[in-house]
Amino acid sequence: MKKATENNENLDINVIFVKDAELNSDKLPDDDVEVNELIDKTLEKQAELLKLNRMDQEELRMVVQL
């Protein structure tokens, strides 16, 4: 585990990180329920988003006339 404390010229990390922030590069355990749920939910969201690319034929025939 490495600690994020260094300053840099590009970005003020004190503005974005909480005090004593510790970023972790470790491999996540396979049975991490919280992470697995987040991943599953994201995959569902992505599938929903891709459905929007399919056009409804009924809508295409709707007349805009006001």
Added chain:
Amino acid sequence: MKIIKFSENALATALTNKFTSKEIIESKNQFHYLKDYLGPNGINAKTIFIEEGYISKDFLLGYTSYYAYCFENFPKVCNRVHFFKNEFDQKEFSEQILKHDQNFWNNYLGFIVVKPIPITVIGFTVLKTYSDNNGLRNFWGVREYDTHIFGTEIKIDSLAFQEQDSVIAACATTAIWSMLNKASLDYHTKLKAPSEITKDADNVSPDGSRLFPNKGLSLLQICQSIVNSGLVSEVKRGDLQKKGYGEVGNVVSAKYLKKILNAYSPIGIPIILVIKVPNGNDYGAHAITVSGYKQRAPQLKQPTNTISWHSDDIERIYAHDDQWGPFARSRFINDFEIETHWTLIDPQNRGTVVQNIIVPIYPKIRISYENIEVIILGLDIILTIFFDKNIVADLVWDIKIDYSEIFKSGLKNSSLNTTDKLNKLSGGLPKYIWISRCYIADQKIIEFIFDATGVSNAMLGLDVICYLPEKEKNILKDFLNNNKSKFKPLINHRNNSNYYEFIVNSI
């Protein structure tokens, strides 16, 4: 030459013609809208100048296609009504015409062409926008117009408006016409008169009857007309199922609408919304053209597991509605309804819903917003897990399409070191790129650049610019490498192996 002091009464008189009385003008929605827009709570006009015998090319095209063939002797010349925010009389105006006093002409607010036909008198109209309100209002769909008044050229930023001439155009035609006014600045796209736009849509009306007088266009016909003008269109469908807004069930959520307007706004082509407005006991389908929005100042949001968007801060949109006027304000009421002027005049103040978004774009842009958002949804969750509880505010994403030359120009002012800047500025990029920027507490931490002109099945990543310090960058790289098998499916794309490698190697 007539100079009159601006008032409601003076405006109504200025908009009359031989076929349309003042009483008719005062009963029109457009008049009520324009008196407010030009009044003290709008752009604050003080003086009206009426120029008689004005030849409007736009009207002549409609005139030759329809009115010239009528038995009634309709004139071919119009009146042009100009507005100024200063007060002056005829003597002073005559003196100003002979001078080059820029201070005087800086008060110019624009004009309305009054057509010599019954009822639908408001022709080519160019009026200034509201102020930019310290950068919170963004009128990305406007252009510069050169107006000539008696030898003086005046430039104003606006988007042309006209009311629907129901004989030769429907609301959708007028919405396309306003959009083309901006898009035609690019040489590929042709600005056409409303009658030509209607002709371009099809040979017959959607019900099989004659095209003129026009009874409206279908969504497919709108897209056909856009294609015949040299553009292509992306049609976005509703993402929420809601009942009670007519026969079609899906409506566009406020979140999705804001994301699309924000995403395509840098290209500068106005976006057409197909809306359902309260109309009598039911809802009617209508089309409007969005050319701007107002965004509130960004606010810090506590970190969450759901994705946050820069576009969430959009709180109003400005659209040309041919039944009301230019830059008509609409605010978001809830997560799917907007308050338009149709809502305000409805006895029950029923909300307006957006049924489809028609995004007109240049043909070379082949990758749609959704192709990029699907990748970003995965990257957001990877970064959310990486940063865990170490950040003070939520990750906020801003996905936009832009010209690569503008992106490069912005890089010159970035905090990248000189070597990186030179490498990126001298590298080749396609004309259009998708840029996804990720912020924490207003600090840009990373941006992903994608090719907007490529093939959707290909890996479209072009560059990743990470603004984290070297040490944090390396931790992130290690984290991505150590969790490759877990995170790779989150890059929801056929080419996800290439994408993952590209992201890890580019950070």
